[in-house]
Structures are given as C-alpha cells and as structure tokens.
Amino acid sequence: xxxxxxxxxxxxxxxxxxxxxxxxxxxxxxxxxxxxxxxxxxxxxxxxxxxxxxxxxxxxxxxxxxxxxxxxxxxxxxxxxxxxxxxxxxxxxxxxxxxxxxxxxxxxxxxxxxxxxxxxxxxxxxxxxxxxxxxxxxxxxxxxxxxxxxxxxxxxxxxxxxxxxxxxxxxxxxxxxxxxxxxxxxxxxxxxxxxxxxxxxxxxxxxxxxxxxxxxxxxxxxxxxxxxxxxxxxxxxxxxxxxxxxxxxxxxxxxxxxxxxxxxxxxxxxxxxxxxxxxxxxxxxxxxxxxxxxxxxxxxxxxxxxxxxxxxxxxxxxxxxxxxxxxxxxxxxxxxxxxxxxxxxxxxxxxxxxxxxxxxxxxxxxxxxxxxxxxxxxxxxxxxx
Amino acid sequence: xxxxxxxxxxxxxxxxxxxxxxxxxxxxxxxxxxxxxxxxxxxxxxxxxxxxxxxxxxxxxxxxxxxxxxxxxxxxxxxxxxxxxxxxxxxxxxxxxxxxxxxxxxxxxxxxxxxxxxxxxxxxxxxxxxxxxxxxxxxxxxxxxxxxxxxxxxxxxxxxxxxxxxxxxxxxxxxxxxxxxxxxxxxxxxxxxxxxxxxxxxxxxxxxxxxxxxxxxxxxxxxxxxxxxxxxxxxxxxxxxxxxxxxxxxxxxxxxxxxxxxxxx
Numbered sequence: 001x002x003x004x005x006x007x008x009x010x011x012x013x014x015x016x017x018x019x020x021x022x023x024x025x026x027x028x029x030x031x032x033x034x035x036x037x038x039x040x041x042x043x044x045x046x047x048x049x050x051x052x053x054x055x056x057x058x059x060x061x062x063x064x065x066x067x068x069x070x071x072x073x074x075x076x077x078x079x080x081x082x083x084x085x086x087x088x089x090x091x092x093x094x095x096x097x098x099x100x101x102x103x104x105x106x107x108x109x110x111x112x113x114x115x116x117x118x119x120x121x122x123x124x125x126x127x128x129x130x131x132x133x134x135x136x137x138x139x140x141x142x143x144x145x146x147x148x149x150x151x152x153x154x155x156x157x158x159x160x161x162x163x164x165x166x167x168x169x170x171x172x173x174x175x176x177x178x179x180x181x182x183x184x185x186x187x188x189x190x191x192x193x194x195x196x197x198x199x200x201x202x203x204x205x206x207x208x209x210x211x212x213x214x215x216x217x218x219x220x221x222x223x224x225x226x227x228x229x230x231x232x233x234x235x236x237x238x239x240x241x242x243x244x245x246x247x248x249x250x251x252x253x254x255x256x257x258x259x260x261x262x263x264x265x266x267x268x269x270x271x272x273x274x275x276x277x278x279x280x281x282x283x284x285x286x287x288x289x290x291x292x293x294x295x296x297x298x299x300x301x302x303x304x305x306x307x308x309x310x311x312x313x314x315x316x317x318x319x320x321x322x323x324x325x326x327x328x329x330x331x332x333x334x335x336x337x338x339x340x341x342x343x344x345x346x347x348x349x350x351x352x353x354x355x356x357x358x359x360x361x362x363x364x365x366x367x368x369x370x371x372x373x374x375x376x377x378x379x380x381x382x383x384x385x
Numbered sequence: 386x387x388x389x390x391x392x393x394x395x396x397x398x399x400x401x402x403x404x405x406x407x408x409x410x411x412x413x414x415x416x417x418x419x420x421x422x423x424x425x426x427x428x429x430x431x432x433x434x435x436x437x438x439x440x441x442x443x444x445x446x447x448x449x450x451x452x453x454x455x456x457x458x459x460x461x462x463x464x465x466x467x468x469x470x471x472x473x474x475x476x477x478x479x480x481x482x483x484x485x486x487x488x489x490x491x492x493x494x495x496x497x498x499x500x501x502x503x504x505x506x507x508x509x510x511x512x513x514x515x516x517x518x519x520x521x522x523x524x525x526x527x528x529x530x531x532x533x534x535x536x537x538x539x540x541x542x543x544x545x546x547x548x549x550x551x552x553x554x555x556x557x558x559x560x561x562x563x564x565x566x567x568x569x570x571x572x573x574x575x576x577x578x579x580x581x582x583x584x585x586x587x588x589x590x591x592x593x594x595x596x597x598x599x600x601x602x603x604x605x606x607x608x609x610x611x612x613x614x615x616x617x618x619x620x621x622x623x624x625x626x627x628x629x630x631x632x633x634x635x636x637x638x639x640x641x642x643x644x645x646x647x648x649x650x
Contacts, residue, residue, distance in 0.1 A: 037583035038543075039560035044473030048548040048558060108543015108558065108584025115523040115542050126522035126546055187516055187640040188552025265490065342482060342507075342554045343489040346473075 001149065004378040005371040011223070012374070019367045026360010029353050030105065038108055040353045047337040047348035051358055052106035056099050058208070058329040059365075060179045061201060063095035063136065065209010067172030068239050074165050080232040083380070087213055087228075089144035090372035092172075096137040098365035105357055125181045132174045139168040144372070152379045176201045183336060191269035191336040194257075200250040204324045206243035210236045211320040216373070218314050226377045237313055241301040244320060248294055251327075272345070273335045280345045283334060286326050293323035432599030436616035438513070438532035439591055440645040441602075442627045443506060447611035453481040453504040459607040460589070465580045467566035474560040478589040479508040479604055488636060500650065506604075506612075509534060509555040509589035510636060513643025517547035517556065526586070532617075532645060533591045543584040552637050553644075556588045617645060 008016075033040050043050040066088030072078035073085045104110050121127050143165055150157040180198035183189070214236055217228040258266040271277050273287045297319040300306045307313060339345045350358075460466065460478050469475050481504030485492040488505075511534050518528050525540035526547050548556045562583040567574060574580065578594055581587055591614075592602035605612045615624035624647075627633075633647040 037559065037561045039471075039474055039583075041560075043560070045475055045477075045548075045557055046473075046554070048545045103544075106544070108545070108586075109541065109582075112523075112540070112542045115525070115540055119523045119540065121522050121524050124520050124522040124546070126520065126544065130522070182546070183549075186520070186550045186552075187642060188637060189549065337549075340554055341489075341552050342486040344486065 001145075001152065001375050001379065002371075004375045007378075008374065012370075015370065016367065019363045019370070022363035023360050023367065026357050026363060029356040030360065032353065033105070033357060034110070038106075040351060042348055042350045042354060044346055044348065046340040046344060046346035047334065049106070049333050049337065050348055051350040051354050052102045054329045054333040055358055055361070056102035056106070057179060057201075057332060058325055059095045059099045059102070060133070060176055061205030061324070061328065062209045062212055063092040063099065064172045064176040064202070064205040065207075065212070066092040066095075066140075067169055068206050068210045068236070068243075069213065070165065070172075071169055072235070075169070078235070080229060080235060084213070084217065084228045084232055086144055086148060086376050087216065087373065088209075089140045089147075090376060091209070091213060091216070091369065092140045093137060093144065093372060094365045094369035096133055096140070096175075097368055098361050099133060100137075101361045101364060102358070105361065125178065125185060129175075129178045129182060132171060132178050136168065136171040136175050139164055139171060143168060144376075148376055148379055151383060154383070173202065176205050183332075188341045189336050190263075190265035194254060196250050196253060200247060200254075201328075203243050203246035203250055204328055207240050207247055207320055208324040210243070211240045211317040211324075214240070214317045215314060215321070218310065220373065220377060224377050224381070226380055233310075233313070234308060237301060237307055237317075240317070240320060241298070241307070244294060244298055244301065244324075247324065247327075248291075248298065268339050268343075269335045272338050273331050277339060278345045280338075280347050282347050282349060283331060287331055290323045290326035290331070293319040294327070297323060430598050434596045434599055434601070436531050436622075437618035438616065438645065439511065439596075440532070440615065440617035440624050440647065441508075441591075441605075442613045442615075442624045442633065442647045442649065444611050444613070444627070444631075444649045445500075445503060445505065446649065447609065448503065448506070450481070450504050452607075452609055452611060453506050455607050456506055456604040456612075457481070459603045463575050463592075463595075463603050464578055464590075465563075465567060465574050467563045469561070469563075469566055476557040476559065476563065476587065478557075478587075479506055481505060482507050488634070490637070491634070505648070507553065507555070507636070508604075508646065509591075510553055510642065510644030510646045511589075511591055513645065514641065516550040516552065516642060520546045520550040522546065529593070533593050534588075535590055535593060536585075536587055538579065538581050538585050538587065541585040543586065545586060547586055552640050552642065556586050558586050559583045 041050060041052075069081050069085045069088035073081040104113065107113060116127065116130060143161055146161045147157050177198045180201040183192035184194060184197040186192060214233055217233060221227050255270060258270050268277060272281065273283055275281060276284050297316050300312060300316040300319075306316070334348050338347060457477070457480050461468065464478060466476050466478060484496065484500050484503060484505055487507050511532055513532070515526075515528060515534050517526050518534060521527075522544060523540050523542055525537045525542070526534060527537070528534050543558070545558055548558060559581055560583070563581050567580065592600070592604075595602060600606075601614050602612075605614045613623050613627055615622035617624060619625060627649065628647060631649040633649050635644045635647055638644065
C-alpha cells in the first residue's frame with residue numbers, strides 16, 4: 001500500500017519537501033549535539049530535563065488521545081466514527097515515533113540505548129514506559145495496516161485483529177499513566193508528587209489528541225474529497241469539551257491543595273510558574289496565556305452555536321492545542337525542577353539548537369503522518385469510487 | 386514472489402522481536418535459579434576496609450569555610466573532576482551550601498549567626514533506600530552490600546532519571562566532554578581513577594576505590610577531624626559513638642530514603 005504515498009499533486013510534494021528541509025536542519029543540528037554533548041541545550045545541573053522530555057510527554061498524550069475515536073466505535077458500536085478511527089490510529093503511530101525520537105535525542109549516550117534491553121530493570125518506571133510505548137506503537141501499526149488493507153480488498157477485517165483492538169484501549173490509558181508515573185513517584189519533587197498527575201495527564205491528552213484530529217479532519221476536507229462527517233466532528237468536539245473541563249478542574253484542585261495547605265514545597269513550584277519566584281518568572285506570561293486559551297476554549301465549546309460553527313470550532317481546537325501544549329510541554333517539566341531540591345531558583349530556557357532538533361523530530365512525525373494519511377485517504381477514495 | 390517476500394518479512398520481523406526479547410525473557414526466567422551461573426572470580430585486597438553499611442558523620446562545629454573548600458578540592462583532584470566555569474554544567478561531588486539550602490524546610494526564622502553563614506558540606510547520602518537506584522533503567526547506578534551507591538560510567542545511557550529522583554541534588558551530568566576541561570598536562574590527572582566521557586551521570590562514591598586498598602575517603606583525611614567515617618551497623622564504631630553522644634540531623638529524613646550522612650549541629 002506504500003505506493004499510494006508516491007503519487008500526489010504538486011502541493012503534496014511541496015509539503016513533503018518542506019518537511020524534509022525541516023528534518024535536514026534538525027538532523028544537522030543533532031550531529032552537532034551528538035559530537036559536543038547535551039551542553040548545547042539549555043538544560044543544567046538543576047533543570048536536568050527540558051524541551052525534549054516535555055515534548056515527549058505532550059506527544060504521549062496526543063498518541064493516547066487517538067483512543068477517544070477507537071473506544072466509542074469498537075466498544076459502543078458508534079458507527080459515525082467508523083470512517084475516522086484509522087486517522088486516530090495513524091496519528092498515534094506518528095506521535096509515538098516522535099516520542100521515541102525525543103527520548104533518543106535526550107540521551108547522553110544514545111548508542112547505549114539498548115542497555116535497557118541488555119539489562120532490563122523491572123523496578124524502573126522507564127522500563128515499563130518503554131514497554132508500553134513500543135507495545136502501543138506496534139499495536140497501532142498492525143491494527144491500522146490490517147484494517148486498511150481489508151478495506152481496500154473489500155473483505156471484513158481478519159478475526160485476529162479484533163482482540164488486538166480491544167487490547168489497544170487499555171494500552172492507550174497505560175502509556176499516559178505510566179508516563180505520569182515517571183514523574184509522580186519521585187520523592188522530593190513536590191510539584192509532581194501528586195496522585196492526580198496521571199488523571200490530569202489523561203484529561204489533557206483526551207482534549208489535545210481529539211482536538212488535533214478535528215483540525216486534521218478540516219485540513220483533509222480542504223485538500224481532498226474525504227469528509228469525516230459533521231456528526232462525527234461534533235461528537236469529537238464534545239469529548240474535547242469534557243476532557244478540557246476535567247483538565248482545568250484538576251489543575252484547580254492542585255492549586256487549592258497547595259495554597260490552602262500552604263506547604264512551601266508544593267506552593268513554590270506553582271508560584272514560580274504563575275507569578276515568579278525570587279524575581280525569576282520567565283514562564284509566567286506563558287502560563288497565563290495557557291489558562292486564558294483553555295478557559296476561552298471551554299466557553300466556545302460549551303456554547304452550541306460556536307461549537308457547531310466549523311470555522312470557530314477550528315480556531316477553538318487550535319486554542320486547545322496551544323493551551324495544553326504550554327501547560328504540559330513547557331510548564332510541567334520546568335515547574336517540577338524550579339526551584340531545585342536545594343531550593344535554588346535556576347531557570348531553564350531552551351536554546352535555538354535544541355528547538356531546531358525538536359522541530360526536526362516534529363518534521364519526521366508530520367512526514368510519517370502525511371504518508372500514512374495519504375495512503376488511508378487514497379484507499380478510501382478508491383473504495384468510494 | 387509477493388508471497389515469499391511477505392513470508393520472509395514475517396519471519397524476519399518475528400526473529401527480530403525474538404532476539405531483542407531474549408534478555409528480557411532471561412531476566413524473568415532466571416530469577417530464582419541464579420545458582421546455575423558460574424561465579425565470577427576476583428581477589429580482594431587484604432587491606433580493604435569493610436563494613437555492613439558505611440556512613441559519615443560531619444561535625445559542623447569543627448568546620449570552617451576553608452575546610453569545606455578543601456574537601457571539594459581534594460575530592461576533585463583525586464577523582465579527576467573538571468572545573469567547569471559554566472554553572473549549569475558544573476560537576477560537584479562534595480561542596481558547600483548555606484544551611485537553608487542544605488536543609489530546606491528546616492530553616493528557622495531566627496537561626497544563630499554561625500549556622501546562618503556556615504558553609505555546610507553536602508554530598509551523596511548513600512541512602513539506605515536510594516531513589517536513584519530504584520529508577521535507573523539499566524542498573525548503571527546500584528547499591529553495594531556495604532551500602533555504597535555506585536555508578537557504572539560505562540553502562541549509563543545518560544537518561545538522567547536518577548537526577549530527577551535524587552532529592553539532594555547530589556548528581557551531576559557531563560553536559561560536555563570533561564576531558565577537554567581537565568588540565569592539559571595528563572601528569573596532573575589521577576591515573577588511578579577513570580576520567581569520564583560526555584553524556585554520563587556521576588556523583589560521590591564514598592571513595593570506594595580507596596576503601597578497596599585500605600584508605601579512608603579523601604575528604605575525611607582532608608577534614609582536620611571534622612568528618613568521621615565508619616560502619617553504621619557496628620555499635621562500637623567511631624561513627625556510632627559520635628551519634629550516641631551528639632545530637633545529629635540528616636537531610637530530608639521524612640522522605641524515607643535513609644541518608645547515611647549525619648550532621649552534628
């Protein structure tokens with residue numbers, strides 16, 4: 001089926017070459033990082049994880065979000081999602097590959113990555129995170145490919161795929177729960193040491209993932225003949241609404257617990273993020289933007305008139321994406337490391353090189369996404385014709 | 386043709402998964418039957434110092450700014466720790482911190498002048514239940530039976546999970562190649578201790594390499610009697626005697642990590 005990705009319009013090829021250009025810049029910058037070391041990033045002794053790990057965390061959410069299409073269709077037989085579950089699965093594939101690449105980019109000694117397999121350590125959450133991420137990746141590749149191939153050949157999906165689909169549902173919840181466990185099981189990191197971290201991750205994932213699918217559906221509708229269907233989009237937007245409200249609610253729960261108990265170890269991080277600490281507060285404007293975007297998005301999603309207007313819904317989904325991205329892709333990691341366990345305030349700002357490498361990885365992800373969606377949509381168009 | 390290619394890919398794929406899974410399966414399969422493995426043979430220096438659990442007692446009454454600085458310098462010298470100008474990339478095994486930073490949460494509103502300005506030596510606590518050991522995905526950081534938490538610089542993949550897990554900020558990462566910052570003249574290096582490469586984590590090792598040849602840790606030697614090193618599990622040891630007759634505190638004991646470094650205040 002891969003040959004479907006080799007035939008396309010001029011616009012398709014321009015887009016592909018743009019992506020290759022971005023990937024090229026990222027790759028060249030990565031060679032520099034590989035030779036010099038992670039010193040080219042903005043990370044430090046105090047903030048030892050940065051842009052890479054936070055992008056990884058955010059994208060695990062996007063990957064998990066795909067399950068919000070799979071679950072209603074396969075568990076509740078919600079037929080309207082039948083056309084688009086494949087988009088959710090392929091989105092998960094590209095997001096997961098980006099996750100793995102971000103992890104690789106963050107490693108000090110990437111050539112030793114396989115030490116994780118040579119010396120497997122079930123006591124480490126990272127072992128389980130690698131297991132579930134790879135498991136979910138393979139499940140989605142196998143499921144997506146088989147469902148699509150069956151559709152092309154006009155035959156029902158093979159029977160053995162069904163159990164894998166059911167298995168992929170707990171896996172989706174699993175990848176983001178285990179990713180949250182990376183952070184929330186660490187003593188002495190007051191910002192992450194909260195049982196609500198995994199639920200909060202899931203809520204933001206189920207807002208961001210489906211919001212991204214809505215945006216993608218609108219783009220696909222513009223550039224191809226494939227329409228996800230108004231009703232399907234409206235249902236997804238309701239999922240985004242509830243998940244986003246849950247996300248903001250969980251954040252408010254955190255704020256209440258920290259500021260009513262007034263335990264400095266817990267308030268310090270939130271203070272740093274939103275108002276600054278000891279004169280350092282580079283993230284404060286970002287965090288308030290995130291809150292504003294999420295609140296506006298909730299309002300626009302709650303009002304039926306704005307939710308059902310495709311143009312407004314598209315903008316709203318962009319708000320959701322940016323809002324949750326700042327929340328998780330910027331605030332979560334920096335907020336956990338500042339102040340440090342010794343209560344030093346050492347801020348983190350990613351370097352240009354770090355961002356180039358990150359964009360390169362996003363480029364690879366979007367390239368994979370484009371190719372997979374191209375295949376899926378071409379086959380849909382052929383079947384329909 | 387198509388079928389044979391497909392079946393080849395299938396077999397190749399399954400074999401690839403099989404090979405990569407072998408060590409994972411082995412670890413589960415071999416648990417409980419370690420006896421089958423041949424025992425590695427090695428000889429132990431007769432002079433080696435041994436303990437059930439090594440610990441350190443720091444008498445802050447005997448400390449001065451100069452002594453704390455000397456501890457750091459001695460340690461850097463014998464462990465080939467480079468002096469990096471950029472604070473973000475610093476490598477520190479033992480260094481001085483103000484009381485409020487060494488013991489955050491314990492700082493009193495009104496602290497006596499001496500404590501307020503005293504430089505407290507901080508280092509790896511060689512915790513009884515070390516979070517860094519728990520989170521390491523490759524067992525590159527591990528706990529010896531004598532309580533010392535060690536690093537295998539050749540196994541570390543540089544994921545820095547241990548740095549996030551350590552509640553004492555005791556771990557450093559080689560953001561740049563440390564050998565480029567060490568003195569140009571290799572005669573100034575301690576060739577009995579390895580230098581590190583970029584991309585790995587490191588920290589205080591309680592001078593495990595010195596204990597193995599019958600010497601106490603270098604910082605203890607350089608401390609003018611302010612630091613005492615010994616077996617925490619031996620009631621007759623010097624450290625236990627000090628702990629019995631002096632009030633001591635540890636860093637963040639409420640986290641349950643069981644630090645093995647005590648401070649007489």
